[in-house]
Amino acid sequence: MPKSFKTVAASVGLGLSLLAGSLVAPTVAHAEGEIRIAEQFGIVYLLLNVVRDQNLIEKHGKEEGIDIKVDWTQLSGGAAVNDALLSGSIDIAGAGVGPLLTIWDRTHGKQNVKAVASLGNFPYYLLxxxxxxxxxxDFSDKDRIAVPAVGVSVQSRFLQYAAAKQWGDKEFNRLDKYTIAVPHPDATAALIAGGTELSGHFSNPPFQDQALKNPNVHVVLNTYDLLGPNSPTVLFATEKFRNDNPKTYKAFVEALTEAAEFAQNDKAAAADTYIRVTKSKVDRDELLKIIDTPEYEFSVTPKNTYPLAEFLYRVGAIKNKPDSWKDYFFQDAKPLQGS
Structure with a gap:
C-alpha cells in the first residue's frame, strides 16, 4: 500500500503553501484608486505578470487622472479565492471558470459577482x-487526484464533465471521492517523486509539462479533447467594486487588454516576463516552446465557456441557468465577443 500523501507533505512544502492560501485577512472597502488582485499558479496567469511587470494599471490610471495603488496576493484554489472576494479581502479574483460559475450563481441578485475578462485559451492535462x-x-480507491480545490476548481468541474460523458449526468461526481486539494507546485513534485497515494494531478502549464518530463507520468485527459479550445481561467469582481470604482476598473481592463496584446504578439518577451515575475526555475527555451504554439492564445475574450456553464446547471451544481456567456461576464467595451 502506498504511503499516505500526508506523510510526505513536508518534503514537498504542502503545509506552507496551503497555509499561505488561508492568510488573507478581511479589510474594509476602500475608495477609488486602490485595487487588490489575487492570482494563482501557472502560465495561465501570465497576463497578470505582464500587468505587474510593466505597471500597466498605474499607467492607465494616470490616463484616467488618478494614481492607483495595486496590491498583489497569491492564493491556491478557487474556494480560497472566492472566500477572499466575498470577505472583501480582494477586489479582483483570478480563478477558473468553475469557481466563477459557483460564485456567480451564489451571488446572483446580491453581490452579483461576474467575470471581467478571460486570461486566454490553454489546454489542461489530467496526468x-x-x-x-x-x-x-481506470481510477480506483487506490488513487488520489490532486486539484486546486475539490468540487469547485475548474479542474474539478472538467473532471465532472468528463465523468458525465463517460457514465451519464447522474454519475457526474463519481470521481470526486478520489480528489484532494493540493497546490500545483506541490502536486507536481509529488507526482514526479511517486511513492504516495497521489497518483493523479489535474494540472495546468507549465507544471503539466514539467511533470511529463518524467517517463512515468502520462496524459489521461486533455481538456481540448473534452471541450475544444477554451478559456479555463478568468478574472472576476463584485458589481459594487465595478460601480464604485469606475476609473480604477477601467484602468484595470485597459491594462489587461494591453498585456494580452503584448503577450500574444511577443511570446519570447512574455516568457521572460513570467520567469522574472514568478522567479520560476523553468527553462526559458522550454517555456517558450510551450506557449509559442497555436494552442496557447493570450486574449481577454472568453472562448467556449458556456458548455461548462450549461452542464453545471443541468446536473444541479448551479441553480441559475445563464442564457449565454454574457450573463456571467460584465458587458464592458472589452471583451466585445465571446462564448
Missing part, C-alpha cells in the same frame, strides 16, 4: 503516474 490508468475509468 497520472499509475501505468494502469489509461482513461478516467
Amino acid at each position: 497520472s503516474n499509475n501505468p494502469n490508468v489509461k482513461t478516467i475509468a
